[in-house]
Amino acid sequence: xxxxxYQPSLSLVTGASSGIGAAFxxxxxxxxxxxxxxxxxxxxxxxxxxxxxxxxxxxxxxVALDLSEPRPGAALLAELDARLDGRCPxxxxxxxxxxxxxxxxxxxxxxxxxEVAVDVAAVVDICRAFVAPMIARGSGVxxxxxSTAAYQPVPGMAVYAASKAFVKLFxxxxxxxxxxxxxxxxxxxxxxVASEFFAEGRRIAAPTSYWxxxxxxxxxxxxxxxxxxxxxxxxxxxxxxxxxxxxxxxxAFSTRFVPRRVMLHVSSRLAALD
Numbered sequence: 001x002x003x004x005x006y007q008p009s010l011s012l013v014t015g016a017s018s019g020i021g022a023a024f025x026x027x028x029x030x031x032x033x034x035x036x037x038x039x040x041x042x043x044x045x046x047x048x049x050x051x052x053x054x055x056x057x058x059x060x061x062x063v064a065l066d067l068s069e070p071r072p073g074a075a076l077l078a079e080l081d082a083r084l085d086g087r088c089p090x091x092x093x094x095x096x097x098x099x100x101x102x103x104x105x106x107x108x109x110x111x112x113x114x115e116v117a118v119d120v121a122a123v124v125d126i127c128r129a130f131v132a133p134m135i136a137r138g139s140g141v142x143x144x145x146x147s148t149a150a151y152q153p154v155p156g157m158a159v160y161a162a163s164k165a166f167v168k169l170f171x172x173x174x175x176x177x178x179x180x181x182x183x184x185x186x187x188x189x190x191x192x193v194a195s196e197f198f199a200e201g202r203r204i205a206a207p208t209s210y211w212x213x214x215x216x217x218x219x220x221x222x223x224x225x226x227x228x229x230x231x232x233x234x235x236x237x238x239x240x241x242x243x244x245x246x247x248x249x250x251x252a253f254s255t256r257f258v259p260r261r262v263m264l265h266v267s268s269r270l271a272a273l274d
Contacts, residue, residue: 005031011033011090012076012089016038016045017040017044017048020095022048026214027214027221029052033058033090033091036076037063038063038076045062045063045064067118068114068117072122074125076129088137089140091140091143092126094123094143099115100157101156102156104159112159115163119164130142131185138181140184141185142185144187147160148189148191148251149161149165150165150168150189151255152264153264167187171240179231182235184224184227184231186241188223188241193210193212211244216244219242219244224238226238
């Protein structure tokens, strides 16, 4: 017998113009979900929307938005209210983010502020905006993209690693707060991913192989498939964090036993600071 699959009616994906975000959009479109695609690069979003509408017969709304601006969650809600008659997404994928490599004191402060705004503040504001109506109706899913970088400080990527630690801990707390209300909040924490993630277009010397973004999307949706019908009110029960790949899980677990000063040296080499 075929396994039941999670099939949202409407999904919102941030950072949908490339990488993990585009992979989630493609995977959700293949499941028949209408989409709200959010990113700064409108031309890329429109090309993706055209591709997915043609291939799967779904509807895609394109929202070109800079998530570093204040209160992006409120802006998205207002946009959906105007264009989709207030239709609320069943699934929100908080994927947008970027990393800056280099020493903090050598980095443009405006770029650092933008990194914090997109990687931290936007995640909080979008969660706040969309979780409230999900709680009101008693269902909904928020999937936040964290990272294995959340498990240790990373000199050379100090702000990025700290921001992902924030996302991880914030998601765990929100998972606990929302679970009595039929709402599922969880994080997917990938390791190295082959994407346009880094602002400089470089790669770190990752301890594990680079994953294709489609595998990250598959892992997140597979967790929802497994959790169907197991949560409160027959909803979805998913752990607060899903980490694809045994090697990634082992590496993250091992940080508990490595002295912090040793971990700082190792992670600085991975970020190509030394």
